[in-house]
Amino acid sequence: MHDLTPITALGGLAPQVDTHGGVTCTEVPDVALASYAARLGQEKLAQAALKKVLGAAVPDVARLVEAELAAFWMGPDQWMIEAPLARHETLAEDLANAARGVASVTEQTDAWTRFDLTGDRLETVLELLCQMNIRAMRAGDAHRGSIHHLGCFVICRGAEHFSIYGPRASAGSLHHALVSEMKSVL
């Protein structure tokens, strides 16, 4: 076991939590991520392999599936796989082994930072942040868009729970944008 201590994307040892007006923004660092892209001509096999790992059908366009692992759609024949980091530190390696050459798997764990917004007025916050139709999003919707000029994923896990993935190096800017808009409308 190595002896290096990780820090969160915001630079802390523990996740940052901000609450304002009934909405809470929580930094979520304990997530393993890996991208999973089907090899050319192997799309069906790649989906089948992923289905087996997920324990559920692979998500459709702009959708999220949460089963043993979670996965959301990123592009044609391409998904991002989410898993609890503590149990899936080697997620990318495990997926690559499961794919047996029908998909390209790349570790994305620290390419992204995740913030979860919870509360009952998320729509009013999010509509100041991103161009997607937040009001129409339902649990299981996963869209890609821009927040504060940062390419982000916006995932609806429930009416009162959204996850936002943004580039890790810009976690500070993204967090600032989220909290500023929480204060702006709540």
Next chain:
Amino acid sequence: MTQKNRLSGGQIDRTKPMKFMFDGRFHQGYQGDTLASALLANNVRLMGRSFKYHRPRGPLTAGSEEPNALVELRGGARQEPNTRATTAELFDGLVAKSQNRWPSLAFDAMAINDRLSNFLTAGFYYKTFMWPKAFWEKLYEPVIRKAAGLGSLSMKADPDEYDKGFRHCDLLIIGAGPAGLMAALTAGRAGAEVILADEDFSMGGRLNAETFSINNEVASDWAAAAVAELSSMTNVRLMTRTTVIGAFDHGIYGAVERVSDHLHTPDAGKPRQILWRIYTNKTMLCAGAIERPIAFDNNDRPGVMLASAMRSYANRWAVTPAQRVAIFTNNDDGHRTAMDLHAKGVKIAAVVDTRPDVALSDDYQVLRGAQVLDTKGRLGLTFAEVKLADGTERTLECGALGVSGGWNPNLHLTCHQRGRPTWDEALSAFVPGDNLPDGMHVAGAANGALSTHGALETGMKVARQALEIEGRAGKLPQAEDAPVKITPFWFVEGTTRGWLDQQNDVTVKDVKLSHQEGFRSVEHLKRYTTLGMATDQGKTSNMGGLAIMAELAGKTIEQTGTTIFRPPYTPVPIATFAGRIKGMEFHPTRLTPSHYWAKEQGAVFVEVGNWLRAQWFPRPGETHWRQSVDREVAATRASVGVCDCTTLGKIDVQGTDAADFLNKIYCNAFAKLPVGKTRYGLMLREDGIAMDDGTAGRLAEDHFVVTTTTANAAKVYQHMEFARQCLFPDMDVQLISTTEAWAQYAVAGPNSRKLLRKIVDAEFDISNEAFPFMACGNITVCGGLRARLFRISFSGELAFEIAVPARYGDALMRRLMKDGEEFNVTPYGTEALGVMRIEKGHAAGNELNGTTTALNLGMGRMVSKKKDSIGSVLSERPGLNADDALKLVGIKPLNKSDKVTAGGHLMNAQGPVDAAHDQGYVTSAAFSPSLDSMIGLAFLKSGEVRMGERLRLVSPVTDLTVEVEVVSAHFVDPEGERLRA
């Protein structure tokens, strides 16, 4: 504080009095007032001075179309110029100042311009300031600039926040008058997602300003009930204080919501305004109509206003602009104003109607077939001169004159995508044409349905059509349905100083002059006279100008046409467009994994792209950056240095065709690169010019990691994706960025291996034999953490780049520093990095400057002829391969103390110094601690055969001429022994 002109009734809250100040005097109004209504209530008609002639002016309107009553609102950093008093909501403590006057509003010295009006007609500037030529810049322009403009800026930073937001709907309804409310009720009840936006703080439009009834209810009460019903619908969003400013492509509309403008200061953290981008499937423009004035001499005195505005002030705000008023009209609507004000006890001096056959009134005098010729009153209207039907003239005593020349449908937004309106003869007005923006429908007065019934009916009908609502329509409320009775009348014959555009001081005479001077297009008329420009964009003036122009040209108004309507519909503060994208938040920042550690070390940061990179790490006693940088270079070359190079782009390339794909992307060969090896690669643009360079490490047969320069990371990724998807769609290759996933540090210097030996887990052999120059591989560090190691060198020293998951970057840097203490490990920043790469002769962004080729860079032979790659064919263009092509060389000054500057040009030792004799230019320069002098990299004609030649480095910009010697670009370790050690 008497509110002498306040009437009974109205939609103001008399239980909430508000104190405000205008031009240093306190007044009182009520909640629900605008600044204009409150000033009129206090018998203040004079609110501003005109743009050019500094004529006294009062409000012409009661809405956003106002040309005259512009004030500076608030003070200090929040001072806002050119604010329309007619839309500024009153709040307790409001402070406003009149503008464009000196020393005071009542006595304005610049009003001398009015006396000189014969000399200041349209085109005056163009004709007068032509000569002498030299005077323009030094005299005329500064003087004109000083005199021009209306309000002034505070010149302080705006302290408020502004937001941007995005909303989506099935139906966007613009305007909440009778048509808009009826449309919203229809669509809302049908379950559609509706946004109803209105620029006013109170929805209802003219229903709030009229006395008639709907379904036997007071119109404003019906509006309030409709709003209440709409508020209860979760599928309907009501946006008050929101002006839809533009119709853009693909069903996107811009809207500005004034969140806090009605407050003294915004609440903490709250925005002042929000710029909304509304995405909608369908749009209904229900923006109503704007009344138009009639031009006659001195029709601009404070007290002269649109008859509908006078009615609005009386009915909605319980204010009359004067105790005795007159009306001048060419249509039935003007009579409504007289009736309403009479009912409120205001004395009607007379209704002057241009039509000879209108009905008389029992309550007041109606002068049929009459015209107002002129007005009197120094700072406000006192008398109106009237010419009666029989030709005799009469003077009416009145403090206000309501003018009605008919109504113009408010079709601005129908034309934002080059749509053209069409002429409606019955209305004597333009109505929306049939080339509307996609998905737009128009209802109510905006479409020429000027009665309340017409508005309600079309509001319902068009909403049903737009949303394809089936089934029986609901019952339409009962409302007045008066026909439009108008006889077109644009200006009084013989008038010269009859004002058309009160904001820009354009008169009937100016339009005639424009025509006389040959300007036949309405667009030219606009530019020559300034008709229709500035904050109101001619909402009350354009039609008058067109009518006169049409008459002069012997055309119809329809043939004359309108100018182009452009967004924004009403003025928008620049800050609103900026939103939060300003100052430190102008763009997102990217922090390296070692940022927090570097900050603790006191690092000086530099922005590279969006990254903040440590530029150097000052130590106590160092007073100049060069001391820090020289130390960092020397320490690295002597022992070991560590630099965060996470910022370099990393692109994961996988797939069975990954190697072949890289063969296409890079000009040099990659297909045979063994697993566990890294290779330098040069990417060319399609035109053969060098685009970017970097390395590609092969981690498996079907897996590469490509690195790019920091600045080009996104561009290269985009380029590779384009190639993958569009150029080589049959290749099995997958790409994804991993730049931020890995913290990557360069560990460079003769002791770098020794230091890494303490970090890298024992089972991995990193000796020169097992892990030679350009090796790469997956390893573990610090007891099992997955990591990657590359033996590559930018500094020219024995060097490695080690990568760990980004979250461990901070800890790894601290570990490297701790474990490196015995080697005097030194962190180095981008400056030292730059110095060392120049010493080594490595090209960077300065050399890959978008004009250079592989040949120029000394890598001509790298462009493989055995394969096809992007740019390889066009790199063979003769023009890029001239015999004397520029080649990368090093230069050093003959006198060690001389400066070498990047950007300077190289000239032969003898001969002229000019562009024709240019030999090349310096791209990079630095002080080299290793050579104890400045050195530079340069592109020199035939550079490869000019080693040892003496040249002059000249920089006319910095007045520099230095003798330099041409040397190899590899100043340090040209044989590469160190990096292979």
